[in-house]
Amino acid sequence: MLAALLAPAKAPAVDLSAHMSLATGALWLGLGCAVAFFLVRPELWRRLWLERVDPRPAGLFRIVFGVVVLWTLLDLIPLLRFLFTDEGLWLPAMARKNYGGELRRLWDPEYGFESWWSVVPALWAKFSLFHLRADPAFVWAVFGLTCASVTAMILGVKTRLSTLLSWFLVNTFYSYSPVFYSGGDTVLRVFLFLGLLTRWGEAYSLDAWWRRKRELLGGSLVVPALRKIPAWPLRLMMLQLAIIYCATGALKSGLTWFDGTALYYALSLDHFYRHPVQIQIATFLHWIGFLPLSTWVTKAWETLFPLALVGVALRRFEREVSAGTWPKVQAWRRLLSYALIAAVVGVLAYVGGLTAWYYYSPGEAPVAITRQQAQALVVAGVLAFPALLLGAYSWLRARRPRAHAWVLRWLCGKRLWLGLGVVMHLVIDVAMNVGTFVQVMLAVYIPWLSASELDAVWRTLMSRPLGEGEGDRPKHKPGWKASLLRPLDRLRYRGPREPYVVHHAADEASIRRVALLRMWDLGARLRFETDPSVPAGALVIVTPDVKTRQAGAEAGRALVPILPGFWWLYPWCLAPGLRTLAGRVVLRTFELR
Amino acid sequence: MSQAAEQPASRLADALLRAPAAEDPSDEPWAYRGWAALLVSLFILYHTVALLQHTTPAAGLAERFNRKLAGFLRAGAYMRATSSVQSWAMFAPNPHRTNQFLQVRVVTQDGEELDLLHDIYGRRDYPYFFYDRMGKINRRLLEQERYQSPYAAWVCREWARTHGGEAPVRINFTKMWTKVPPPDKAIATMGFDPFALKLYKEPLKGFDCATTPHAQLPNDIRARYGFTPLPDGAFVDIEENTWRDRADAKARILQRRRAADAGRGKAPAGKAARGEDAAPPAEGGAEGAPGEGGGAEGAPGDEPALANEGGNEGGGADGGGD
Numbered sequence: 001m002l003a004a005l006l007a008p009a010k011a012p013a014v015d016l017s018a019h020m021s022l023a024t025g026a027l028w029l030g031l032g033c034a035v036a037f038f039l040v041r042p043e044l045w046r047r048l049w050l051e052r053v054d055p056r057p058a059g060l061f062r063i064v065f066g067v068v069v070l071w072t073l074l075d076l077i078p079l080l081r082f083l084f085t086d087e088g089l090w091l092p093a094m095a096r097k098n099y100g101g102e103l104r105r106l107w108d109p110e111y112g113f114e115s116w117w118s119v120v121p122a123l124w125a126k127f128s129l130f131h132l133r134a135d136p137a138f139v140w141a142v143f144g145l146t147c148a149s150v151t152a153m154i155l156g157v158k159t160r161l162s163t164l165l166s167w168f169l170v171n172t173f174y175s176y177s178p179v180f181y182s183g184g185d186t187v188l189r190v191f192l193f194l195g196l197l198t199r200w201g202e203a204y205s206l207d208a209w210w211r212r213k214r215e216l217l218g219g220s221l222v223v224p225a226l227r228k229i230p231a232w233p234l235r236l237m238m239l240q241l242a243i244i245y246c247a248t249g250a251l252k253s254g255l256t257w258f259d260g261t262a263l264y265y266a267l268s269l270d271h272f273y274r275h276p277v278q279i280q281i282a283t284f285l286h287w288i289g290f291l292p293l294s295t296w297v298t299k300a301w302e303t304l305f306p307l308a309l310v311g312v313a314l315r316r317f318e319r320e321v322s323a324g325t326w327p328k329v330q331a332w333r334r335l336l337s338y339a340l341i342a343a344v345v346g347v348l349a350y351v352g353g354l355t356a357w358y359y360y361s362p363g364e365a366p367v368a369i370t371r372q373q374a375q376a377l378v379v380a381g382v383l384a385f386p387a388l389l390l391g392a393y394s395w396l397r398a399r400r401p402r403a404h405a406w407v408l409r410w411l412c413g414k415r416l417w418l419g420l421g422v423v424m425h426l427v428i429d430v431a432m433n434v435g436t437f438v439q440v441m442l443a444v445y446i447p448w449l450s451a452s453e454l455d456a457v458w459r460t461l462m463s464r465p466l467g468e469g470e471g472d473r474p475k476h477k478p479g480w481k482a483s484l485l486r487p488l489d490r491l492r493y494r495g496p497r498e499p500y501v502v503h504h505a506a507d508e509a510s511i512r513r514v515a516l517l518r519m520w521d522l523g524a525r526l527r528f529e530t531d532p533s534v535p536a537g538a539l540v541i542v543t544p545d546v547k548t549r550q551a552g553a554e555a556g557r558a559l560v561p562i563l564p565g566f567w568w569l570y571p572w573c574l575a576p577g578l579r580t581l582a583g584r585v586v587l588r589t590f591e592l593r
Numbered sequence: 594m595s596q597a598a599e600q601p602a603s604r605l606a607d608a609l610l611r612a613p614a615a616e617d618p619s620d621e622p623w624a625y626r627g628w629a630a631l632l633v634s635l636f637i638l639y640h641t642v643a644l645l646q647h648t649t650p651a652a653g654l655a656e657r658f659n660r661k662l663a664g665f666l667r668a669g670a671y672m673r674a675t676s677s678v679q680s681w682a683m684f685a686p687n688p689h690r691t692n693q694f695l696q697v698r699v700v701t702q703d704g705e706e707l708d709l710l711h712d713i714y715g716r717r718d719y720p721y722f723f724y725d726r727m728g729k730i731n732r733r734l735l736e737q738e739r740y741q742s743p744y745a746a747w748v749c750r751e752w753a754r755t756h757g758g759e760a761p762v763r764i765n766f767t768k769m770w771t772k773v774p775p776p777d778k779a780i781a782t783m784g785f786d787p788f789a790l791k792l793y794k795e796p797l798k799g800f801d802c803a804t805t806p807h808a809q810l811p812n813d814i815r816a817r818y819g820f821t822p823l824p825d826g827a828f829v830d831i832e833e834n835t836w837r838d839r840a841d842a843k844a845r846i847l848q849r850r851r852a853a854d855a856g857r858g859k860a861p862a863g864k865a866a867r868g869e870d871a872a873p874p875a876e877g878g879a880e881g882a883p884g885e886g887g888g889a890e891g892a893p894g895d896e897p898a899l900a901n902e903g904g905n906e907g908g909g910a911d912g913g914g915d
Contacts, residue, residue, distance in 0.1 A: 016653065016654055016656075019654060020654060020656075020657055021657075023654035023655070023657075023658070024654075024657045024658040024661065027655060027658040028658065031642070031662075035638070045634065046623060046630075049633075049634065049637050050623050050624050050625055050630060050633065050634070051622055051623060051624065052617075052619075052621070052622065052623065052624045075724060075726075076726075079726055079727070082747075086813075086814065087750075087751075087754065087814060088747065089743060089744065089747045090743060090747075091807050091811065093807075093830070093831060093833055094743060094746075094806070094807050094831060096833070097831055097833055101673065104833060104834070104835065105834070105835060105836060105839075106835075106836060107835065107836075108833075108835040108836060108837035108838075109833075109835075110837065111835075111837045114836040114837075118836075123674075124670070124674045125670070125673060125674065126673050126674075126676070135817075167676075171676045174676060175676065179730055179733060179740055180726050180729070180730055182726075182729060183681075183683050186678075186679050186680070186681075189676045189677070190676075190677050190679055192676070193675045193676055193677050216609070221605075221608055221609075222608060222609070222612065222615040223609055223612075223614060223615055224615065225614070225615040225616050225617045225618065226617065227617055228617045228619070228624075229624075230624035230625070230633075231624070232624075232633065232637055236637070236640065236641070239641065239644070240644070243644065243645070243648050243681075244679075244681050247648050247649075247681040248681040248682070248683050248685060251650075251681065251682050251685035251686060252684065252685045252686060252687075253685070253686045254685070254686035254687030255687065256687045256688060256690075257686075257687070261775070261776050262684065262687065262688050264776050264779075265687070265688045265689070265690050265773055266684055266688040268773045268779075268787075269688065269689055269692060269773065270692040270713070270714070270717075270771075270787055271692065271713070271728055271729065271732060273721070274719070274720050274721045274722075275719045275720045275721065276719060276786070276787050276788075279779070279784045279785060279787060280783060280784030282784075283776070283779045283780055283783055283784040283785075284783065284784075286776045286779075286780065287776075287780045287783075351654055351655070354654055355653055355654055358653070358654070359653070433721045433722070433724055433725075434724075435724040435726070436724075506602045506603075506606075507602065508602060508605060511602060511605050511606050511609055511610065512609065514610065515609035515610055518609075518610070518614070528606065528610035528611065530602070530603065530606055
């Protein structure tokens with residue numbers, strides 16, 4: 001595979017037959033060694049894939065990703081007739097013939113399926129309901145059903161079933177024909193399948209809420225916990241994102257990515273820019289060197305993105321070593337696993353060297369070396385690179401703890417790789433219209449977050465900036481420096497806001513009902529006080545800004561800003577007639593009054 | 594009575610309202626054990642290797658390995674079945690350096706030629722807020738010519754649908770493009786007006802509405818709109834070769850064989866001895882009649898093969914796109 005990447009995109013035809021069999025055998029050996037590594041070290045495989053993790057990042061991903069899927073679907077409404085109905089681009093027979101996979105052989109428009117079991121191979125190949133029937137009424141009905149199932153998936157209603165249905169129905173649209181695909185659609189399809197494998201309904205879902213509510217009201221002595229979920233689908237999502245970026249970075253092999261003009265051209269294309277005036281801005285940014293630099297950073301960032309995965313693994317290793325939980329294995333297993341890794345590197349070096357020998361042309365190289373020398377250089381490079389990396393890491397770890405920490409936190413840290421990605425995609429969205437590509441790419445960053453990071457996000461959202469000199473926040477002398485630092489300090493130094501105090505009756509039923517509020521209180525803004533003056537089952541709130549007791553629908557409405565699960569009600573609270581209704585929705589959710 | 598009811602309310606309130614949130618009570622660190630762990634592990638291994646194989650270019654010395662691995666894993670079928678077919682050639686190997694547009698014109702029964710304004714050249718409203726997939730499709734028609742015939746067929750049908758069922762005569766395509774000036778030229782004028790760039794034009798192959806497959810509004814849709822049906826034979830269909838077509842073809846072959854056998858029995862001995870009619874017609878359309886090719890999978894000769902079952906499904910796979 002390395003050879004494939006090393007081979008130039010449009011390489012001249014070279015007769016490789018003399019070494020093809022040898023290289024093929026070597027690559028099989030390399031693959032075998034990689035698999036054998038995990039057979040020798042199964043504890044690493046278990047850590048990598050089979051552990052259980054907090055379900056909250058997966059739950060948030062389901063909601064955000066689901067919203068992007070729904071948005072993409074709704075975006076298709078103006079083209080629904082053109083793309084999917086028999087009054088559009090394809091009559092079903094043509095679409096079936098070109099894109100129907102096995103269905104075109106297994107199904108006859110007049111006689112149906114050849115046999116009942118023909119449905120199985122038809123489904124196994126690409127399958128779209130519209131290959132069977134595509135009149136406008138049917139297409140619109142399927143579209144409505146798709147939107148409903150995606151909405152159920154977002155809300156977490158019968159999540160496994162609604163995800164399966166969403167995957168099937170969304171693919172009914174995508175499998176009909178690929179003529180309208182963009183990069184964002186491909187990301188969407190790929191991650192929807194991975195979502196199907198994920199138990200992403202265990203948090204932030206109505207399913208989880210109903211289960212926990214039932215347990216709490218049924219007599220549980222603690223607020224029921226969220227159930228942990230298998231980590232492997234989330235890890236596959238991380239691997240998938242790394243592949244997307246690495247592949248797209250490696251394939252950007254044209255001249256414009258090396259001479260720094262690629263972004264200038266991309267921003268100047270009629271099909272993408274948001275306004276033609278941007279061309280002047282792009283030209284200026286190219287002139288001052290910003291765009292060439294951004295071009296190189298983009299290519300390097302994309303190609304090297306898998307370093308973020310390395311960082312995740314290294315931080316886990318260091319954390320477990322510190323905690324003393326990293327598994328100790330027998331020396332022979334450890335040595336054998338090292339030998340297997342060395343064998344994989346050896347195979348890559350061998351095939352890489354051969355590739356250099358075949359494709360290197362001495363006449364075109366900047367430095368005059370022979371083919372044999374080029375081959376030796378590549379072999380030495382591929383062998384030395386991992387050894388150097390490992391040596392440097394070990395040296396830093398032993399001798400330079402601060403630099404080692406910097407490598408873990410920054411060079412291989414999520415803050416660099418994901419942070420740069422967020423900035424890059426936001427800039428793309430401002431400057432170019434590429435549909436929901438940006439939104440789906442940002443959504444698929446969520447599986448990279450840990451539960452504690454997500455908790456920190458909620459607490460930050462619910463916190464307030466500390467005043468100058470308050471807590472850890474430094475006090476700067478007035479001047480331009482202070483003005484520049486102020487916004488950063490406001491983001492960095494945060495403190496908890498005053499709590500909302502929930503007054504409740506002392507009976508068991510009232511306690512259990514107000515305890516339900518804790519499941520929605522993601523930013524830990526609520527404090528509870530038993531108050532004999534509050535009637536059983538009633539909700540009374542004292543908010544930090546109003547300071548007076550609010551009861552009934554008014555209390556319910558007061559909770560909307562601090563309970564993220566009710567943020568969708570916020571616009572209602574602004575409309576005078578609907579404020580009370582919004583409050584009642586909150587009260588009904590917790591069976592309070 | 595619940596267990597908790599026996600406790601003082603304050604202890605219950607402490608437990609439910611003030612204690613730290615409970616953790617998942619199961620202390621099992623692993624999601625699976627035994628056979629379940631093995632099965633899930635095999636699936637993860639399979640998916641990972643298939644994904645790496647699918648996204649790595651099959652080129653150079655890795656070509657045969659890549660191909661054999663794909664065959665061994667049936668990676669293509671798996672990727673299609675799971676709708677995970679992907680290609681990530683976004684702005685690769687280079688972003689486009691030309692703006693391309695396909696002008697679509699229709700020739701009516703009166704001989705008039707009208708521009709249908711399907712291309713976005715000079716027609717987009719700015720700021721460009723709402724994503725316009727038609728712009729992308731218009732560009733894709735140029736990048737992947739196989740879409741031109743179905744698109745022309747649709748234009749014919751759509752014209753008929755919106756003009757009382759009367760089809761136009763022909764659809765003509767013209768490729769139009771402007772070249773984005775290189776940065777050094779743009780810097781000299783600090784930008785450029787994209788609509789002042791020279792517009793190049795090149796006429797492409799056109800399509801007749803009477804002979805292009807599926808370019809005629811079929812009778813079921815005509816009935817939907819109350820149009821008179823097409824004359825017999827006017828609709829140019831495509832060969833589908835379904836299981837039923839193959840079964841019919843086989844039945845016809847068998848029938849002919851039986852007829853030949855029966856004829857041989859009645860025929861003079863000399864004729865049978867010479868072997869006339871003895872050889873069965875070869876399957877695959879040896880009879881010359883289209884659609885009789887038992888088991889033949891290929892597209893009929895006059896139908897451009899649009900098969901896109903393999904890898905070219907990823908967004909942006911069409912060279913430098915988005």
